[in-house]
Amino acid sequence: MSKRHPVVAVTGSSGAGTSTVKRAFEHIFAREGITPAVVEGDSYHRYERMPMKQAMADALARGENFSHFGPEANLFDKLEELFRSYGETGAGQKRYYLHSAEEAAEHNARLGVDLGPGQFTPWEDIPAGTDLLFYEGLHGGVKGDGYDVASLADLLVGVVPITNLEWIQKIHRDNAERGYSAEAIVDTILRRMPDYINHICPQFGETDINFQRVPTVDTSNPFICRNIPTPDESFVIIHFRKGAREKWGIDFNYLLNMIHDSFMSSPTSIVVNGGKMGFAMELILTPIIHRMIEEKKNLG
Ligand SMILES: Nc1ncnc2c1ncn2[C@@H]1O[C@H](COP(=O)(O)OP(=O)(O)OP(=O)(O)O)[C@@H](O)[C@H]1O
Numbered sequence: 001m002s003k004r005h006p007v008v009a010v011t012g013s014s015g016a017g018t019s020t021v022k023r024a025f026e027h028i029f030a031r032e033g034i035t036p037a038v039v040e041g042d043s044y045h046r047y048e049r050m051p052m053k054q055a056m057a058d059a060l061a062r063g064e065n066f067s068h069f070g071p072e073a074n075l076f077d078k079l080e081e082l083f084r085s086y087g088e089t090g091a092g093q094k095r096y097y098l099h100s101a102e103e104a105a106e107h108n109a110r111l112g113v114d115l116g117p118g119q120f121t122p123w124e125d126i127p128a129g130t131d132l133l134f135y136e137g138l139h140g141g142v143k144g145d146g147y148d149v150a151s152l153a154d155l156l157v158g159v160v161p162i163t164n165l166e167w168i169q170k171i172h173r174d175n176a177e178r179g180y181s182a183e184a185i186v187d188t189i190l191r192r193m194p195d196y197i198n199h200i201c202p203q204f205g206e207t208d209i210n211f212q213r214v215p216t217v218d219t220s221n222p223f224i225c226r227n228i229p230t231p232d233e234s235f236v237i238i239h240f241r242k243g244a245r246e247k248w249g250i251d252f253n254y255l256l257n258m259i260h261d262s263f264m265s266s267p268t269s270i271v272v273n274g275g276k277m278g279f280a281m282e283l284i285l286t287p288i289i290h291r292m293i294e295e296k297k298n299l300g
């Protein structure tokens with residue numbers, strides 16, 4: 001935890017919507033004149049795409065569980081080191097995992113290299129003078145044998161649609177943007193299930209705030225759903241961890257007054273219409289980020 005170099009992490013499974021939430025944070029940073037050091041969680045995978053396929057086949061042959069959700073396929077020690085070193089000094093290293101030809105072209109042009117989809121860019125120093133570290137990915141709140149990333153985040157936000165919706169979102173996104181077949185995506189979801197339960201779900205007990213999208217249309221068979229339920233076809237449950245409300249000065253009455261049709265579903269949860277998710281995020285997160293930066297400035 002660091003007041004001088006705060007670490008903000010958005011954590012969620014593949015397809016949960018963390019990239020979408022990242023955009024809400026980018027609006028806040030732009031409006032508040034904040035320069036973040038942005039880090040993508042997938043860059044902490046251990047293997048490039050081809051070696052990952054080989055490692056997966058080897059693990060399968062040995063009858064072992066292995067997936068992008070678990071510790072064997074990721075560099076949790078390196079991620080922990082980044083959160084720690086940024087918190088202490090405002091410095092650290094980052095890289096990118098290139099999912100597509102478009103992403104590869106963008107970074108090839110920037111770095112003058114010739115990489116392809118499924119490869120990492122070389123590690124590079126985070127630019128000096130950033131205001132905070134912003135992590136978005138699968139593992140911002142992991143904690144286990146020999147690693148504890150969660151405790152190094154100053155603000156940890158979970159993005160967690162109910163599972164059926166998360167799968168629908170993943171199937172659509174991986175198909176439309178990454179070119180995978182529906183069958184291949186369902187195989188991936190199945191293979192990752194033990195690691196989902198052991199390494200993704202526990203993170204949402206560590207988060208300060210969780211945003212859980214719940215559809216109001218029938219998604220009982222997510223594998224035949226043709227469309228992602230729209231924001232208007234969903235509610236978002238916003239849950240504050242015990243202590244987070246006091247820590248960040250969250251005023252439920254203010255939120256209930258400001259967000260039309262919102263209501264409390266428990267002493268620590270507020271429910272908003274899906275279309276109000278971005279607005280609710282900005283209302284809740286802007287004062288938190290603002291306060292972080294004020295406290296940083298007060299240190300001189
Ligand atoms: N609140 C939302 N309302 C409607 N659609 C959404 C919402 N959040 C995410 N989606 C859709 O779900 C899909 C997955 O979202 P996104 O790419 O943000 O996931 P992700 O968590 O970043 O996944 P990954 O970590 O695998 O990159 C996208 O097609 C996106 O448009």
Ligand SMILES: O=C(CO)[C@H](O)[C@H](O)COP(=O)(O)O
Pocket residue numbers: 013014015042049068097099118138178
């Ligand atoms: O969404 C993911 C994790 O968040 C991807 O599955 C992971 O990054 C690997 O990608 P690919 O299988 O396309 O190489």
